[in-house]
Each structure stands twice: as C-alpha cells, then as structure tokens.
Amino acid sequence: MEAQVDVVIMGAGIGGSSAAIQLAEKGHHVLLLDRQEFPRHKTCGEFMSPETKEMLKFIGVDPLQLGIKPATMNRARIVLQNGKEMEARLPGQALGISRYDLDLMLHAKAQESGVDIKTKVMITNIEQLEDQSYVIETKQGQSLVTYRAKAVIGAYGIRKPRGIHSAQETEQTALKNAEVFVGIKSHYTGIQAEDEVELYFCDGGYVGISPVGNGVVNIAALLSLDSVQRSGKSVKDILSGAAFTNSRLSHRLAEGVAVEGTQVSISPVRLSEVPEPWSFFPHIGDAMLMIPPLCGDGMSIALRSSMICSAVTDQYLHGKLTYLEWESHYTMNAKREFTDLLHRAKIVQKVAFSKANRVLPLMGRMFPMLPSYLVKSTRLSEMGVSKS
Numbered sequence: 001m002e003a004q005v006d007v008v009i010m011g012a013g014i015g016g017s018s019a020a021i022q023l024a025e026k027g028h029h030v031l032l033l034d035r036q037e038f039p040r041h042k043t044c045g046e047f048m049s050p051e052t053k054e055m056l057k058f059i060g061v062d063p064l065q066l067g068i069k070p071a072t073m074n075r076a077r078i079v080l081q082n083g084k085e086m087e088a089r090l091p092g093q094a095l096g097i098s099r100y101d102l103d104l105m106l107h108a109k110a111q112e113s114g115v116d117i118k119t120k121v122m123i124t125n126i127e128q129l130e131d132q133s134y135v136i137e138t139k140q141g142q143s144l145v146t147y148r149a150k151a152v153i154g155a156y157g158i159r160k161p162r163g164i165h166s167a168q169e170t171e172q173t174a175l176k177n178a179e180v181f182v183g184i185k186s187h188y189t190g191i192q193a194e195d196e197v198e199l200y201f202c203d204g205g206y207v208g209i210s211p212v213g214n215g216v217v218n219i220a221a222l223l224s225l226d227s228v229q230r231s232g233k234s235v236k237d238i239l240s241g242a243a244f245t246n247s248r249l250s251h252r253l254a255e256g257v258a259v260e261g262t263q264v265s266i267s268p269v270r271l272s273e274v275p276e277p278w279s280f281f282p283h284i285g286d287a288m289l290m291i292p293p294l295c296g297d298g299m300s301i302a303l304r305s306s307m308i309c310s311a312v313t314d315q316y317l318h319g320k321l322t323y324l325e326w327e328s329h330y331t332m333n334a335k336r337e338f339t340d341l342l343h344r345a346k347i348v349q350k351v352a353f354s355k356a357n358r359v360l361p362l363m364g365r366m367f368p369m370l371p372s373y374l375v376k377s378t379r380l381s382e383m384g385v386s387k388s
C-alpha cells in the first residue's frame with residue numbers, strides 16, 4: 001500500500017531541505033528524500049555569500065549560534081595564468097563553511113520542524129494521476145516503497161533522476177550548446193589562508209581556494225571535461241593537472257596536504273541556458289538553474305528559489321491556487337527573479353574565459369570599482385526578509 005503525504009521533495013541538499021522546513025512549518029506533511037547518506041561531503045566551494053547567510057537565518061538556521069566557527073572572507077583575489085592578479089572587496093562579509101556541517105544543520109532543523117527525512121532512497125519512477133496528484137516509486141535497500149503526494153518538488157541538483165526530462169526544446173538546445181564541465185572539491189590543511197577567496201584561472205577552467213574554519217581550506221574547481229581527461233581520474237590528479245597551467249596555484253597547493261575522505265566530484269556539469277522552473281512539477285536550486293560557480297552563488301539561488309516555490313506550493317496545498325496557477329505563478333516568479341541574474345553571470349563568465357581576461361588586472365587598476373562591480377552584478381539583491 002502506498003503512503004500518503006502532502007508533498008514529496010526529491011533531494012535533501014540546501015534547496016530541498018530549506019523548502020521542506022518552510023512547508024512543514026506551514027503545517028504540511030513533508031517527506032524529504034535523498035539517495036545519499038548524511039553527513040556527506042559535497043562538491044561546492046563552500047563560499048557563503050551574505051545573502052545566503054540572511055536566507056538561512058530566515059529559515060531558522062544560524063551556523064554561528066549552532067557552535068560552528070566558519071571562516072570569514074572580505075576580499076576576492078583573482079590570479080590569471082600569466083601570474084597577474086586582480087583584487088576586489090566583496091560586497092559584504094562572506095563565510096566559509098563546510099557543506100558536511102551545513103547540510104546536517106539543515107536536516108536537524110527540518111526534523112525539528114516535523115519533516116520526515118529518508119536517505120539512501122532511489123527514486124525509480126514518478127507518475128501523475130488524473131487528479132494531478134503524484135505517485136513516487138522508490139527503492140530503499142531491497143524494498144520497493146511507493147508514496148502518493150499532492151505536490152512534488154524537484155531539488156535533486158544537476159542530475160535529473162532517470163525518466164525525468166526538462167522541456168524538450170530547451171534540453172536539446174542546452175545539450176547542443178553547452179560545454180561539459182567537471183566539478184571537484186577537496187579539503188586541505190597546511191595552506192595559510194587570509195580572509196579572502198582566491199580564484200586561479202587555468203587551462204579549461206578555474207580553481208578556488210577559500211578558508212572553511214579550523215585551519216582547513218576548501219579547494220574546489222570547475223574544469224572542462226576535455227582538460228580533466230588529459231590529467232587523470234582522481235581529484236588530486238585533476239588538481240595537479242590544473243596547477244600545471246598556473247604556477248602560482250602550483251606553489252599554493254604544494255604548501256598543503258589533502259584531507260582524506262573529503263574528495264568529491266560531479267560530472268557532467270552543464271551550465272544553464274535559461275532557468276527551468278517547471279517541468280512536470282516545480283524545480284528549485286541547481287535542478288532549476290545551474291549558474292557558473294565563479295559568477296554566482298548557487299547556494300543563495302537554491303535558498304531563494306526554495307522560498308518562492310514554498311510560498312506558492314503552500315497556497316496550492318491549501319486550495320488557494322489551482323494546479324495551473326501553481327505552475328504559472330512559480331514559473332513567472334522564478335523567471336523574473338533569475339533570468340537577468342543568469343544573463344549577467346554568463347557575460348562575466350565569457351569575459352573571464354576570453355583572451356581579453358589578460359587585460360582585466362589593468363582595467364581593474366584604471367577603474368578601481370570595476371572588480372567589485374563585477375562581483376556584485378552576479379549576486380542576488382539583498383532580501384530584507386522578515387518572518388511574518
């Protein structure tokens with residue numbers, strides 16, 4: 001027999017957990033599913049912008065109050081392959097915090113809010129019935145478990161579960177145009193980090209170094225599949241291959257030692273052409289929009305989209321919106337919020353990867369506000385949220 005819930009959220013990362021907390025606090029029965037076991041390391045630069053901090057606080061998760069001591073960052077340093085560099089003051093103080101801790105804090109808050117969390121769950125199929133409710137089939141160990149829900153939210157990051165497609169036309173365009181990247185991350189000790197995020201350009205992409213507290217730094221990279229195939233399979237090999245094309249990065253890596261067990265990777269990563277808020281049901285976070293990590297903070301997009309989606313989903317579950325209104329309201333609000341942001345991020349990404357990037361340090365000296373402007377232009381605006 002199938003278990004009945006109000007809403008099933010697929011993916012218990014930052015976006016899914018946040019949506020789950022908000023809907024559970026509105027009184028809905030929420031089931032949050034993830035195929036992984038937590039805590040787990042996640043491919044992420046773990047650079048938390050001021051907007052992300054603000055939104056986490058809004059949903060009741062404040063790492064500082066929970067005894068975590070994140071690192072702080074006030075500047076960005078960009079180092080080109082020729083060794084030239086550009087420095088920018090960040091528009092506000094950012095935090096460096098491990099996703100291992102952050103996602104666990106989100107789960108604790110979700111459980112406190114009454115969310116039913118199930119991990120190590122494989123979603124095998126989703127169907128929609130005539131009354132527009134959903135049937136979700138899962139595999140949990142050796143058992144097949146089926147749920148029925150009035151609403152479903154896709155928060156499974158960049159890899160859609162088998163059988164779930166984005167709108168066909170968009171998907172074909174994206175596949176044709178998009179370059180394929182590989183994302184990697186590892187924690188290191190022994191690398192002394194200032195209160196800044198460092199970005200090193202190298203063949204096929206970039207590598208970021210940022211402190212995450214307790215003397216640990218996060219090293220994360222987004223590199224083209226081509227360049228990775230030339231360097232080897234392990235995260236360490238891939239980082240060495242990247243460092244081979246930026247000598248300052250190479251010196252920096254030589255100072256440290258990788259922390260065993262923290263290496264993770266994700267592939268294929270395709271940057272979005274357009275936001276895709278709806279396909280069969282609403283999507284949030286990376287499942288809705290994969291922004292170039294250099295040019296935008298994915299965690300804040302995941303949180304902001306979870307807020308927009310939870311508000312309309314709550315109205316749908318209370319019968320204040322029809323199914324079609326649920327779809328159109330979320331689609332319109334998400335596109336309004338994220339389309340321009342993605343557009344600006346893609347321009348910055350293009351400039352950063354073009355041959356013109358060699359003149360960026362010079363331009364930065366001629367127009368001292370330019371680096372800060374570029375950083376700011378790819379961030380969401382301040383929210384000024386208050387809980388009603």
Ligand SMILES: Cc1cc2nc3c(=O)[nH]c(=O)nc-3n(C[C@H](O)[C@H](O)[C@H](O)COP(=O)(O)OP(=O)(O)OC[C@H]3O[C@@H](n4cnc5c(N)ncnc54)[C@H](O)[C@@H]3O)c2cc1C
Binds near residue numbers: 010013033043155162
């Ligand atoms: C190299 C790199 C560096 C980055 N650096 C930063 C940064 O410094 N700052 C920043 O803000 N953002 C950064 N990002 C982006 C950021 O990590 C993401 O935008 C953010 O994690 C998106 O959150 P999410 O909840 O949508 O997805 P995720 O956090 O990826 O969570 C998705 C969850 O869904 C689960 N899942 C997947 N498939 C299924 C399935 N079929 N069934 C059930 N569960 C499933 C996964 O196990 C995962 O737990 C970076 C990304 C990359 C690739």
